[in-house]
Amino acid sequence: MKQHFATIEIATKGPGLYAFTDRAVRLLADTGLNDGLLTCFVRHTSASLLIQENADPDVLADLESFMRRLVLRDPKLYRHTTEGPDDMPSHIRSALTAVSISIPFHDGRLALGTWQGLFLFEHRDTRHIREILLHAIGE
Amino acid sequence: MKQHFATIEIATKGPGLYAFTDRAVRLLADTGLNDGLLTCFVRHTSASLLIQENADPDVLADLESFMRRLVLRDPKLYRHTTEGPDDMPSHIRSALTAVSISIPFHDGRLALGTWQGLFLFEHRDTRHIREILLHAIGE
Amino acid sequence: MKQHFATIEIATKGPGLYAFTDRAVRLLADTGLNDGLLTCFVRHTSASLLIQENADPDVLADLESFMRRLVLRDPKLYRHTTEGPDDMPSHIRSALTAVSISIPFHDGRLALGTWQGLFLFEHRDTRHIREILLHAIGE
Numbered sequence: 001m002k003q004h005f006a007t008i009e010i011a012t013k014g015p016g017l018y019a020f021t022d023r024a025v026r027l028l029a030d031t032g033l034n035d036g037l038l039t040c041f042v043r044h045t046s047a048s049l050l051i052q053e054n055a056d057p058d059v060l061a062d063l064e065s066f067m068r069r070l071v072l073r074d075p076k077l078y079r080h081t082t083e084g085p086d087d088m089p090s091h092i093r094s095a096l097t098a099v100s101i102s103i104p105f106h107d108g109r110l111a112l113g114t115w116q117g118l119f120l121f122e123h124r125d126t127r128h129i130r131e132i133l134l135h136a137i138g139e
Numbered sequence: 140m141k142q143h144f145a146t147i148e149i150a151t152k153g154p155g156l157y158a159f160t161d162r163a164v165r166l167l168a169d170t171g172l173n174d175g176l177l178t179c180f181v182r183h184t185s186a187s188l189l190i191q192e193n194a195d196p197d198v199l200a201d202l203e204s205f206m207r208r209l210v211l212r213d214p215k216l217y218r219h220t221t222e223g224p225d226d227m228p229s230h231i232r233s234a235l236t237a238v239s240i241s242i243p244f245h246d247g248r249l250a251l252g253t254w255q256g257l258f259l260f261e262h263r264d265t266r267h268i269r270e271i272l273l274h275a276i277g278e
Numbered sequence: 279m280k281q282h283f284a285t286i287e288i289a290t291k292g293p294g295l296y297a298f299t300d301r302a303v304r305l306l307a308d309t310g311l312n313d314g315l316l317t318c319f320v321r322h323t324s325a326s327l328l329i330q331e332n333a334d335p336d337v338l339a340d341l342e343s344f345m346r347r348l349v350l351r352d353p354k355l356y357r358h359t360t361e362g363p364d365d366m367p368s369h370i371r372s373a374l375t376a377v378s379i380s381i382p383f384h385d386g387r388l389a390l391g392t393w394q395g396l397f398l399f400e401h402r403d404t405r406h407i408r409e410i411l412l413h414a415i416g417e
Contacts, residue, residue, distance in 0.1 A: 113182030
């Protein structure tokens with residue numbers, strides 16, 4: 001049994017979903033592992049991880065709109081407002097989605113379903129460089 | 140250290156929670172592993188995973204009702220509507236719950252709490268066959 | 279490759295976030311492992327796990343307030359009401375947050391981002407002793 005670490009950096013330009021399936025698949029191939037478990041971990045509290053449909057971009061737009069309606073940007077609702085009206089809603093949106101996702105891989109292939117894509121979910125307005133740590137264990 | 144893979148298929152008949160604790164426990168016993176980590180991963184974007192109370196079925200009904208109120212089926216709210224009024228709400232409900240859950244096991248027993256059961260959360264109306272991939276690593 | 283198990287108990291006094299980063303870091307150091315994956319698993323269905331900002335306590339208060347607004351304590355909304363008005367909302371709040379979180383560690387350090395802290399999210403009013411199981415695998 002062996003393990004490997006890698007980091008994916010994503011430059012974001014405002015709220016929404018940023019695909020990184022291809023990069024994760026390539027990094028997994030680089031490890032030479034055939035069977036095991038890949039864990040993705042995002043190192044932030046105002047961006048999160050999501051597995052969602054990779055086919056219709058409308059799904060991604062609808063997810064962003066839903067989150068915008070669910071977690072209002074009304075400063076009167078929050079105490080933590082010093083970092084801007086998008087900050088506290090970003091923490092809440094992160095809490096409602098995932099910080100880590102673990103995906104088995106078998107025969108060298110990540111076991112995602114046909115329609116599943118890996119996404120970083122950015123919640124903040126300003127540009128950020130986001131870090132996703134990958135950990136693969138297997139043989 | 141060894142690892143094992145298994146797949147659980149669940150035939151669903153509309154939205155709600157489908158228990159699979161017993162099947163996961165049996166598959167784990169089949170591996171012969173005593174101590175390690177079991178990861179459940181659902182291969183879909185309109186069904187998800189949940190650990191919830193296994194005692195009172197009312198809890199499961201209340202969870203489904205809450206999700207129905209939270210994620211409205213109003214087509215005016217969404218762009219992605221071609222697959223029916225339950226489709227985009229299903230993606231959102233999946234995003235708000237889990238795609239992977241990892242549970243330690245020790246002395247041959249899955250470390251679930253007394254009231255914890257493993258469930259597939261189906262979000263769509265029509266019948267589906269859902270696939271949950273299990274990965275166990277340990278010794 | 280080796281693995282270790284440990285349990286963290288947290289005595290809670292009502293809804294809100296209880297930090298356990300320091301305890302997790304110490305337990306990881308005790309294992310002597312340098313590189314691997316740490317999984318935290320909460321053994322309850324009315325308390326959950328969260329990684330959130332560790333700097334401003336207002337963030338924690340705002341998260342609790344948001345959850346209170348999102349998941350109303352109105353008994354008319356639920357069937358499962360015998361255990362009190364806070365019980366079914368607690369199950370729902372748990373379903374919307376995490377039951378397991380996996381974090382890579384490297385060179386003996388848990389790979390949390392600068393602002394990330396590990397929290398138990400208690401959802402119930404009365405005092406509880408909550409159990410978080412830690413599983414570390416690595417070398």
